[in-house]
Amino acid sequence: MKPDGQGRGHRVLLGTLGALSGLLAGVTALSAAELVAAWVRPQASPVIAVGQAAIDRTPAAVKDWAIRQFGTDDKLVLQLGILAVLVLFALALGVLALRRRRISAAGVALIGAVGAMAAVSRPDSSSAVDAVPSLAGALVGALLLYLLSGRLRPPIPPARATPSAERADAGEATGWDRRGFVIAATAAAAASAGAGALGRSVGGARGRDAAASRENLVLPAPASPAAPVPKAAQVRATGISPFTTPNNAFYRVDTALVVPRINARTWRLRIHGKGVTRPVTLSFADLLRRDLVERDITLTCVSNEVGGPYVGNARWTGVRLADLLAESGVRPPSRGGPADQLVARSEDGMTIGSPVEDVMDGRDALLAVGMNGQPLPFEHGFPARMVVPGLYGYVSACKWIKDIELTTFDAYDSYWVKRGWARKAPIKTQSRIDTPKPFARPKAGWVMVAGVAWAQHRGIDQVEVRVDDGPWQQATLAAEDTRDTWRQWSLPWRATKGGHTLTVRATDRTGQTQTQHRTRTVPDGASGWHSVVVTVE
Numbered sequence: 156m157k158p159d160g161q162g163r164g165h166r167v168l169l170g171t172l173g174a175l176s177g178l179l180a181g182v183t184a185l186s187a188a189e190l191v192a193a194w195v196r197p198q199a200s201p202v203i204a205v206g207q208a209a210i211d212r213t214p215a216a217v218k219d220w221a222i223r224q225f226g227t228d229d230k231l232v233l234q235l236g237i238l239a240v241l242v243l244f245a246l247a248l249g250v251l252a253l254r255r256r257r258i259s260a261a262g263v264a265l266i267g268a269v270g271a272m273a274a275v276s277r278p279d280s281s282s283a284v285d286a287v288p289s290l291a292g293a294l295v296g297a298l299l300l301y302l303l304s305g306r307l308r309p310p311i312p313p314a315r316a317t318p319s320a321e322r323a324d325a326g327e328a329t330g331w332d333r334r335g336f337v338i339a340a341t342a343a344a345a346a347s348a349g350a351g352a353l354g355r356s357v358g359g360a361r362g363r364d365a366a367a368s369r370e371n372l373v374l375p376a377p378a379s380p381a382a383p384v385p386k387a388a389q390v391r392a393t394g395i396s397p398f399t400t401p402n403n404a405f406y407r408v409d410t411a412l413v414v415p416r417i418n419a420r421t422w423r424l425r426i427h428g429k430g431v432t433r434p435v436t437l438s439f440a441d442l443l444r445r446d447l448v449e450r451d452i453t454l455t456c457v458s459n460e461v462g463g464p465y466v467g468n469a470r471w472t473g474v475r476l477a478d479l480l481a482e483s484g485v486r487p488p489s490r491g492g493p494a495d496q497l498v499a500r501s502e503d504g505m506t507i508g509s510p511v512e513d514v515m516d517g518r519d520a521l522l523a524v525g526m527n528g529q530p531l532p533f534e535h536g537f538p539a540r541m542v543v544p545g546l547y548g549y550v551s552a553c554k555w556i557k558d559i560e561l562t563t564f565d566a567y568d569s570y571w572v573k574r575g576w577a578r579k580a581p582i583k584t585q586s587r588i589d590t591p592k593p594f595a596r597p598k599a600g601w602v603m604v605a606g607v608a609w610a611q612h613r614g615i616d617q618v619e620v621r622v623d624d625g626p627w628q629q630a631t632l633a634a635e636d637t638r639d640t641w642r643q644w645s646l647p648w649r650a651t652k653g654g655h656t657l658t659v660r661a662t663d664r665t666g667q668t669q670t671q672h673r674t675r676t677v678p679d680g681a682s683g684w685h686s687v688v689v690t691v692e
């Protein structure tokens with residue numbers, strides 16, 4: 156009875172230590188991989204590479220769901236998910252290693268191979284070197300697991316043991332190399348902490364060059380400045396969005412797990428393709444030497460739900476894209492040009508396709524370098540990005556841009572089009588109630604209802620508000636900045652006790668009133684009216 160009980164207790168201890176060595180091997184492997192990735196390329200880290208591969212394979216509906224559930228935290232959730240899976244694998248391989256050291260080491264190698272494959276198959280990967288972080292991590296992990304699990308084994312019984320000696324060994328078999336295990340485990344933990352710290356400082360140094368190239372930048376004054384925003388463009392009501400969205404509050408939607416930090420001094424933009432008679436490669440200095448224009452443009456994401464937050468308005472500084480294209484010999488289709496699609500490619504492998512016609516029809520399509528008087532923040536595309544009034548971001552607003560190819564819609568589908576979104580996506584006329592907030596409990600009496608409406612490049616002509624099933628009432632429109640920006644509106648409401656539903660709808664300058672017909676965001680943007688339910692006390 157007693158020896159049996161001891162045997163079970165020992166097995167539990169061994170199992171725990173096995174799992175622990177798996178975990179330790181996993182952590183050390185990841186630290187080693189991160190360290191190597193800091194040298195090679197941050198995007199080549201296994202967690203990032205597998206995460207990016209997962210993002211790229213996510214169907215439109217799931218991506219939409221993730222954005223809805225987690226908002227901008229969707230990427231954090233994804234990375235935590237990958238880490239959780241790795242922890243489970245590590246624990247399992249650690250326990251397996253107690254009996255099958257070689258097979259478990261092979262398991263580690265297999266995980267490394269998955270990471271390596273993900274890293275080299277990234278569209279932004281330009282060399283097989285991207286496989287090295289994963290492979291190095293796997294090698295370290297497999298060796299460590301082999302070593303640690305070796306300390307947890309009973310010594311091998313002598314070959315010619317007598318029956319009595321065998322019994323003695325069986326008793327001794329509950330013994331393991333405690334000292335060796337503790338030393339190896341401590342060394343591994345220390346090494347992995349050291350690798351982590353070193354990796355961060357190497358990665359930091361690389362990022363600092365890019366940061367310096369941004370901080371040392373002074374944007375030249377625009378040759379064509381924007382008129383000041385009219386004071387009356389901003390409705391004075393608590394809870395309404397600021398007319399100009401500050402950079403640090405501007406929504407961010409992209410697929411990048413690691414924000415690309417590009418050094419402006421080494422950045423280049425290439426323009427080439429169908430109908431380009433004079434292909435060019437521009438440096439950042441080339442851009443700054445040109446006449447800069449400054450324009451207020453409201454950006455909207457196609458993933459924005461009715462009433463959602465993925466819309467923001469900024470003052471952009473940049474180069475007119477149509478001029479650059481014309482100098483390269485590009486003509487729009489309406490003037491006989493052979494290319495109807497402009498495909499922008501980014502440093503992180505994103506592809507975004509816009510109609511050449513729209514980009515060259517006279518609107519302020521920009522290759523932007525500045526946002527609200529600052530160089531673009533890294534999150535918003537430093538050193539240069541596209542901004543085209545009137546088109547959703549996924550078909551126009553390429554951040555971290557590095558290549559512009561003229562082609563046709565027949566010949567090429569861009570990133571989101573491949574995933575079920577529309578080829579062409581002009582922004583739908585929309586309006587949103589900013590205040591009162593959903594489920595607010597205002598006091599009976601006068602309540603200010605206010606919000607924003609947008610129909611970029613067409614302009615907003617009318618906003619109406621309805622209380623419950625009452626008649627539509629004209630809201631007061633704030634001053635218009637430009638037809639490429641959103642427009643604020645307000646309506647004082649004499650609120651009576653009880654539950655009420657407030658609904659808003661806008662009419663754009665083409666005379667189209669926002670449709671009541673509710674659609675999902677896929678494939679070309681949500682439609683329908685925004686409503687807010689409140690309880691008046």
Ligand SMILES: Nc1nc2c(c(=O)[nH]1)N[C@H]1C(S)=C(S)[C@@H](COP(=O)(O)O)O[C@H]1N2
Nearest residue numbers: 406407408409410456501505548549552554
């Ligand atoms: N390189 C890159 N550019 C990108 C994206 C991206 O994922 N990668 N997302 C696009 C989408 S869907 C939108 S709505 C806008 C958002 O720009 P913002 O993050 O500066 O608000 O960027 C666009 N440009």
Ligand SMILES: [Mo]
Nearest residue numbers: 456457548549
């Ligand atoms: Mo978007």
